Amino acid sequence: MQFIDAHGAHIPQIGLGTMTLKEDVCVQAVKTALQVGYTHLDTAAFYGNEKEVGEGLRASGVKREGIFITTKVRENNLTPDLFQKSLDESLAKLQLPYVDLLLIHWNNKDIPFSVSIPALCKAKKDGLAKHVGVANFTTKMLDEAWAVTTEPLVCNQIEMHPFINQDKVVAASKKHGMAIVAYCPIARGKLEGGEALETIGKAHGKSAAQVSLRYLVQLGAIPIPRTATPDHLKANLNVFDFKLSDAEMAELKKLNANNMRVVNPPHAPVWDTP
Numbered sequence: 001m002q003f004i005d006a007h008g009a010h011i012p013q014i015g016l017g018t019m020t021l022k023e024d025v026c027v028q029a030v031k032t033a034l035q036v037g038y039t040h041l042d043t044a045a046f047y048g049n050e051k052e053v054g055e056g057l058r059a060s061g062v063k064r065e066g067i068f069i070t071t072k073v074r075e076n077n078l079t080p081d082l083f084q085k086s087l088d089e090s091l092a093k094l095q096l097p098y099v100d101l102l103l104i105h106w107n108n109k110d111i112p113f114s115v116s117i118p119a120l121c122k123a124k125k126d127g128l129a130k131h132v133g134v135a136n137f138t139t140k141m142l143d144e145a146w147a148v149t150t151e152p153l154v155c156n157q158i159e160m161h162p163f164i165n166q167d168k169v170v171a172a173s174k175k176h177g178m179a180i181v182a183y184c185p186i187a188r189g190k191l192e193g194g195e196a197l198e199t200i201g202k203a204h205g206k207s208a209a210q211v212s213l214r215y216l217v218q219l220g221a222i223p224i225p226r227t228a229t230p231d232h233l234k235a236n237l238n239v240f241d242f243k244l245s246d247a248e249m250a251e252l253k254k255l256n257a258n259n260m261r262v263v264n265p266p267h268a269p270v271w272d273t274p
């Protein structure tokens with residue numbers, strides 16, 4: 001496994017996404033993932049599966065200390081009392097005393113950063129999160145959050161795959177020394193129109209999904225693909241034994257022009273334009 005370091009956080013460069021994984025499917029996916037070598041799990045209060053993620057962790061038999069666990073607080077819980085309550089509930093469901101990384105899942109435009117960011121920082125000061133960060137922040141929001149934070153924001157978790165151009169927000173995150181955690185790293189399987197992924201994959205004996213993940217890894221991002229299928233779990237981890245050439249990376253970069261955004265809920269910010 002490769003790692004990305006940011007502000008003292010040492011983050012395994014592939015994680016297991018768990019959105020939509022519920023009940024025993026989630027327990028088994030987490031258990032299998034950890035047993036085949038994953039060391040990074042991504043959940044959120046909103047996913048309603050923290051209890052099952054914790055169960056999968058315990059069922060796997062792996063040592064908790066070796067696993068990097070992220071959870072998130074959603075946009076309607078960003079005032080101090082609600083933030084604390086959400087975090088306490090997450091930890092109780094996970095049956096853990098701390099998470100490795102705690103994120104603001106989405107900003108709430110009605111709550112100023114001078115309120116939400118201190119609530120996030122308190123989690124780190126209290127030892128309930130080893131590191132803190134954000135998700136779905138734009139370049140402007142990053143600058144505003146960094147202006148008030150007392151703790152380093154170690155990552156920006158954003159949608160990233162070959163079909164979206166995120167150059168501006170990636171550059172802004174890097175300017176602040178933040179890691180990029182790439183969600184929807186295989187565009188939820190909507191890889192149609194990306195013949196280049198297939199063609200390049202064939203040249204390396206890899207699938208289109210693996211090429212998408214490898215592209216992100218070579219850009220220095222941390223993909224967190226979601227799957228409960230054992231073969232896909234293994235395949236998604238198996239992206240460190242080949243390298244895309246500069247020409248192949250350039251070919252995949254061309255797909256950015258699609259600018260396909262998979263996740264765009266009503267509470268989304270005004271995104272950076274390419």
Ligand SMILES: NC(=O)c1ccc[n+]([C@@H]2O[C@H](COP(=O)([O-])OP(=O)(O)OC[C@H]3O[C@@H](n4cnc5c(N)ncnc54)[C@H](OP(=O)(O)O)[C@@H]3O)[C@@H](O)[C@H]2O)c1
Nearest residue numbers: 017018019135183184185186187188209225226227228232
């Ligand atoms: N911060 C945020 O706002 C935010 C938003 C969205 C997602 N996320 C996080 O990012 C994670 C990943 O994003 P996502 O779940 O939306 O989408 P994703 O990981 O891009 O795609 C998941 C889909 O891809 C399929 N898949 C996985 N591996 C495959 C493989 N090797 N070959 C073919 N198909 C494969 C899965 O089907 P199978 O089950 O059949 O393999 C599933 O349908 C989430 O689970 C969540 O943890 C965060």
